[in-house]
Amino acid sequence: MPTIAILGTFDSKGPEHAFLAEAIRARGFATLLINAGCLGEPGLAPDIPSNELAAAGDPAWREILARRDRGECVALMTRGAAAVVARLATEKKISGIVSLGGGGGTAIATAAMRALPIGFPKLMVSTLASGQVAPYVGTADITMMPAIVDVSGLNRVSRVIFENAAGAICGMVTAAETRAATVGTALRAVRPVGETTGAAADGSESRPDLPDKPLIVASMFGNTTACVTDAKKILEAAGYEVLVFAATGNGGRAMESLIASGLVAGVLDITTTEWADELVGGVLTAGPERLDATAKAKIPAIVTPGCLDMVNFGEPSTVPAKFAGRTFYQHNAQVTLMRTTPAECTELGRIIAERLNRYTAPVTVLLPLRAISVISAPGKPFHSPEADAALFASLKKHLRPAIPVREFDVEINDPTFAHACAEALLASLARR
DSSP, X not given: OOEEEEEEOHHHHHHHHHHHXXXXXXXXXXXXXXXXXXXXXXSXXXXXXXXXXXXXXXXTXXXXXXXXXXXXXXXXXXXXXXXXXXXXXXXXXXXXXXXXXXXXXXXXXHHHHHTSOTTSOEEEEETTTTSOOHHHHTTSOOEEEEOSSOSSSOOTTHHHHHHHHHHHHHHHXXXXXXXXXXXXXXXXXXXXXXXXXXXXXXXXXXXXXOOOOOEEEEEEOGGGHXXXXXXXXXXHHTTOEEEEEXXXXXXXXXXXXXXXXXXXXXXXXXXXXXXXXXXXXXXXXXXXXXXHXXXXXXOOEEEOBTTTTEEEESSGGGSOGGGTTSOEEEEETTEEEEEOOHHHHHHHHHHHHHHHTTOOSOEEEEEETTBSSGXXXXXXXXXXXXXXXXXXXXXXXXXXXXXXXXXXXXXXTSHHHHHHHHHHHHHHHHHO
16 A cells, blocks of 8 residues: 655654544555654654654764754754655655644655655645745645644644645545556556545544534744643643644734634733734734734733744845844744844834733733743843843833733743643633
């Protein structure tokens, strides 16, 4: 039977890829699980471990991984995944490839897909799929499927998307195998098409029951993943379903739209970074309406200044010349981050406070005083106590007195902060 490669960061998105793998196997295909996550233990046992990708990416891979710099690790795994996947295709060990990812996962997986020939089935389910995808697709025939919600857990939306992705990649592989058998123009060896066509073994359509729980929406970025993940577990244990949206502009707009629909009970707005792009001119702005839907919906919210230390641009060559001399960080080959200044942070504090002042339902602002992202922590590239202090002071100055502000002497991804955010939202929901 044809084998489909499932490439992903299993340290942060293991259960999601496990669900996808099971859906593919249920359709009569074999799977080859390739782990591209190297910053934690995989949540899914891989067939090809991350160390094999790392070794293919750089002879000095051990030293690179030991530094635990996320940007360096993503670059290493990008190179390694491309080399390994290209070899597997050449050796005719895989007939298609699929991945689920946010920013880092999309950069890694699409680099591997670009290393494959035209006609080889490639599907990327990504939080960035509805935006500017040219840097990820290049000249390859990569099919990009919007993830709608962030790739962060299994819920009523993500299950449907992942099942569709399984059906799509299986259909693409079937089409390629059929074409190779009938036309003889395959880019790899011909193998028989499996007899199953997408139904379960007994002929029925197998799909887990979708939960019917009150909804909470949350905003997340790679730099706030740990915080949102920990808070999400607490909220789910309390009986809520949590939909996570990537703060990538499109993700913020999608979250605002869902809030406006009236289906949401509460908002965990950990990552308000899209306002930095809106103010400064980055590429991941969600527009000037970001944060407005919660006020109109009159539902409880928790708001933090997650990732307001960064403005997003594309490749280094795309950064406007007027920003020459600023502090930059290369998140991956397609994303360049720029540190916000104290003056910009002062304005961001005012903007966010003015929007929160319109909220009539309970809203609480939580401030992680040591870092508002992974890379703004002490010793990291975006560490700037002056900018953070300006942001916090401006927020407190412009917020109306009735809005509680809680300060924590920790970094944003500290479990203490995540727990405080979740418990504060639960308390507000209980009061409602």
